[in-house]
Amino acid sequence: MINAGVPAPTHATVPPVLERAALHQTRFRTPGVSPDARGVVLGQKGLVLFPSVDRLVAFLRAYGDEGSLDELLPSMTIRRLVTPLKTRELMLTISAESSYRMDRIAGVAKLAGGLVFTGTSRHFVKYRDATSPLGYDVQQLLDEAADLILYHDTFRQLYTFDRELHFRDLVFKLTPYRVPPNDEPVPPRLWATAEIGVGQAILSYLFRWQVAGRAALAEWPSQSAFEDRPRRLYLFDITDTPERITKLFASLPGVKVFSPLGTSFAVELGYRHPIALESCSSMFEDDTLHLFRGDGEVLIVHPLPPFAPVRSLVRSHLAVEDDESATSGGTGLSANIEMTLPLKLAYSTDPWRAVIATVVPKEQREWLARMLYALPPNPLGALRIAVGEDRIYMLDPSGIEGVPLGRFYTEVAPRIYVPAGLTLVPAVTPNVLQELVQGRGDGHVFFEPDGTPIAVPHAAFGPVSRKMLRALTVTSTTAEPLVTPNVELPLAQYDAPRTFPLWGVPAQDGAAGDGE
Amino acid sequence: MSAKIHARYEDFAEDFLAPLMAGGICTIGRPLTVGMLDHFSIATPASSDAELAIRDSLSQIGGAVAPARYLPFPERGAMALAMAAHNFVFITDPELDRIFTRGSREKVMTWIAALLAEVKVPKTRGEALARHAVAERFLKITRNDVEVSNWAASFSFLGRPIPRNYTAMPGLRRIKQVTKSRPLAELLEATQRGMKAPPLPRYRELFSRSPVTELIHADTLGGVSFGLANLSVLSDPALRHGIADAVVKRGVAGYAKPFGSALRNLSALGPPPEFLYCALAFIAEIQILEVLDQRRGHTPKSVPAVGDEELFAGVLPALHQHQGALSFMLTLETRDLEKVKERARQLFHLAGEDAVRFALTILERAQPPSAAQETHP
Known part of the structure; x- marks a missing residue:
């Protein structure tokens, strides 16, 4: 097939196509080639000719296993070629760069059944081999209309470019092959996908067995008009997975477990991709997850959906009964709370935050009364209090530090409080916690270290002045606002005119007895 | 004679003094x-209504400045001021421009001078407030000049x-009336043309006989000085505070120049x-009240000061630096205090x-009355 374009070349009848390059030879008939520092004939490009795709894949796999495909990818081009006899072959061109690189490529290509050439634009001559350590030069150039002309020591061939194959497409079209089970340990981190139906069960299972992991919901748009909804899959990022769980998941229908090869790509567990993906990691974007399934489908998750800890997503229920005894009249509190899933309090070393509530037992009621007398007006005004049967609940949104009595509580979610220094496990988010605490209405829920949580109705809280202070007996009196009279301005008006106005004025000389 | 005088008193009290104090038409006899x-x-008026109106107004106007248990009426100084005020209005009568009456203005001016000479320095808070009440109302007196026109004239x-008969059948005769209210100072200014003794200085002198009025209206009257009468009034803390409060309400900007000049x-x-203490305490209290009254919506104006205004503005910064007897x-x-200090920095x-520095030297020389008595027995 290689020499299909040339009729039966024989060394006896056909003059040799190539001639060996000599040491220090500077002039070549082949255009675009020159000796490098070692004297090896080298063009700007290297070309590997493969008779079929499987040989190309074998070359890529072998090269990826031995080195890194990342260094070839920037200049790599794969094209399908057509000979004048309409046979098809595959070529791979890369930037030659140096004879060292070409030697490595040539070594691997020979193993995979490829032929190696070098050149610059259209005319490529055979790369050096053991017969001619400095390479070859053509004896006569073909002046034919063709996209590519290859000169081998036994043939010369014209080619026309058919189409270009992208390396990424090639990688994504290749189907992973199953590898025999071995005793290699399961990688500590795994990706897993699960259909919607089993996703919640996986979540609960992971949560139940305390397997650290994150979960997200990935969506893909409908591929056809017949699909009424987008495709959805649960996506799990599981760490420190026990081997039994890994095997369990891998055997579950609807669940696929992937072994990550890099930060953003993984191959299904038990399968191997024909090309060493880790050697061409630059092809995979960091913000996209590529999951190569064993059946050849590649799940591309872009953009990455937000991940949440499994413990935050697990569905659990917590029922709280309102304490009817906690009324605005302060008759008492004694509600029981039923929890169907044990949310537990655990000691925490985190610093105290949002300490805005305190619960004062009835034994400290006298102390509290004395304390209230000494509180400044501002803290006293901000303080809200609910009087229970055996304890007093106090809230101050700006901080309860002003009342150094009772047990301090931190607000872990709106109107949900846990004792300071403790935390709820599992560490559910405030939103989840609010959903868990059902049936509390608008009440405030106080978690007790050694008992059931207590819900205090919001209406039971009020200012200290209303709850604690006795009503005063006042004596009514009357008071009217000070009214500034609108006094009329004086207006001068003369008396009737007189001919002699000063006549008749008494005491004109200053004495009361004189005048006139 | 005394009967005639009393009859004149009754006319004066009922027709002039009572309307002057309570508002209305003051008839000039x-x-x-x-x-x-x-x-x-x-004397006291026979009409109880007139007496009540006078006493009521005295209490209202005087009480607005400072608390006073009793405002004396009749009080000789206040009565002399009221009589002088009556005479001031009298000489603005345009009928006095006629022949045989032109000399009467000069003569009445001598009577005014004599009356004002009878007004001594007030000895009590009540006397000062009574005079202030009369003078305050006298400042507000106006005259209505009406122009009546019909189709012919x-x-x-x-x-x-x-x-x-001038305003009868207004529709038929197409009667039009145009009224112009003119303050007394404007009338006196128009009257003093051709007079040997111009009435305006006397008019200004009348208010100097009422220290409270003179200090409160120093922005419009001008030419105030810290004389014995004014300082005696300012020595009373209640009066001083009342006057300072009235000054702040009217706006301190207009007082910087007269009070700065008076202090200099x-x-x-x-x-x-x-x-010195009385004067400085008065100015300092004005400036402190100006800052503290911001809570009532008043904002002190920062007007660049020149001349005497510099000295006025320098009192509060000097008081801030002062470490002596007035630092209390x-x-x-x-x-x-933070607000006052901030204002002092602005005024500095x-x-x-x-x-x-000049204000500070004055402050160093000033002593509160009690301390001064100890220093100068």
């Missing part, structure tokens, strides 16, 4: 002489009632320390260092 003052100072009625002149005379004036609540930049 024949002028009053100083010879009537003795009688007027002890027009007539002027200057401070006199319009006869009915007083300082140049080398007065006793207690005199800045014994305020912490928040108020406005007044300049020289003015503040």
Whole structure:
């Protein structure tokens, strides 16, 4: 097939196509080639000719296993070629760069059944081999209309470019092959996908067995008009997975477990991709997850959906009964709370935050009364209090530090409080916690270290002045606002005119007895 | 004679003094002489309504400045001021421009001078407030000049009632009336042309006989000085505070120049320390009240000061730096003190260092009355 374009070349009848390059030879008939520092004939490009795709894949796999495909990818081009006899072959061109690189490529290509050439634009001559350590030069150039002309020591061939194959497409079209089970340990981190139906069960299972992991919901748009909804899959990022769980998941229908090869790509567990993906990691974007399934489908998750800890997503229920005894009249509190899933309090070393509530037992009621007398007006005004049967609940949104009595509580979610220094496990988010605490209405829920949580109705809280202070007996009196009279301005008006106005004025000389 | 004087008193009290104090038409009769003052100072009007109106207004106007248990009425100084005020209005009568009456203005002016000479320095808070009440109302007196025109002619009625026949059948005769209200100072200015003794200086002198009025209206009257009468009034803390409060309400900007000049002149005379104290305490209280009254919506204006205004503005910064006997004036609540200090810093930049130093030297010389008595037994 290689020499299909040339009729039966024989060394006896056909003059040799190539001639060996000599040491220090500077002039070549082949255009675009020159000796490098070692004297090896080298063009700007290297070309590997493969008779079929499987040989190309074998070359890529072998090269990826031995080195890194990342260094070839920037200049790599794969094209399908057509000979004048309409046979098809595959070529791979890369930037030659140096004879060292070409030697490595040539070594691997020979193993995979490829032929190696070098050149610059259209005319490529055979790369050096053991017969001619400095390479070859053509004896006569073909002046034919063709996209590519290859000169081998036994043939010369014209080619026309058919189409270009992208390396990424090639990688994504290749189907992973199953590898025999071995005793290699399961990688500590795994990706897993699960259909919607089993996703919640996986979540609960992971949560139940305390397997650290994150979960997200990935969506893909409908591929056809017949699909009424987008495709959805649960996506799990599981760490420190026990081997039994890994095997369990891998055997579950609807669940696929992937072994990550890099930060953003993984191959299904038990399968191997024909090309060493880790050697061409630059092809995979960091913000996209590529999951190569064993059946050849590649799940591309872009953009990455937000991940949440499994413990935050697990569905659990917590029922709280309102304490009817906690009324605005302060008759008492004694509600029981039923929890169907044990949310537990655990000691925490985190610093105290949002300490805005305190619960004062009835034994400290006298102390509290004395304390209230000494509180400044501002803290006293901000303080809200609910009087229970055996304890007093106090809230101050700006901080309860002003009342150094009772047990301090931190607000872990709106109107949900846990004792300071403790935390709820599992560490559910405030939103989840609010959903868990059902049936509390608008009440405030106080978690007790050694008992059931207590819900205090919001209406039971009020200012200290209303709850604690006795009503005063006042004596009514009357008071009217000070009214500034609108006094009329004086207006001068003369008396009737007189001919002699000063006549008749008494005491004109200053004495009361004189005048006139 | 005394019967005539009393009859004149009744007319004066009922037709002029009562409307002057309570508002209304003040009828100007024949002028009053100083010879009537003795009688007027002890007489009370026969009309209880007139007496009630006078006493009520005295209490209202005086009480707005400072609390006073009793405002004396009749009080000789206040009565003399009221009589002088009556005479001032009298000489604005345009009928006095006629022949045979032109000399009467000069003569009445001598009577006014004599009456004002009878007004001594007030000795009590009540006397000062009573005079202030009369002077305050006198400042507000106006005259209505009415121009009546019909289809044929027009007539002027200057401070006199319009006869009915001039305004009868207004539609048929196309009667039009144009009224112009003119303050007394404007009338006096128009009157003093051709007079040997112009009435305006006397008019200004009348208010100097009422220290409270003179200090409160120093922005419009001008030419105030810290004389014995004013300082005696300012020595009373209640009166001083009331006057300072009234000044702040009217706006301090207009007082910087007259009070700064008055302080400079007083300082140049080398007065006793207690005199300086009264003046400085008054100015400092104005400036402190100006800052503290921001809570009531008043905002002190930062007007660049020049001349005497620099000295006025420099009093508060100087008081802030002062460490002597008057430093007790800045014994305020912490928040108020911060505001006063901030204002002092602003005024320091406005007044300049020289003015503040000058004010500081005056402050060093001033002593509160009690301390001054100890120093100068």
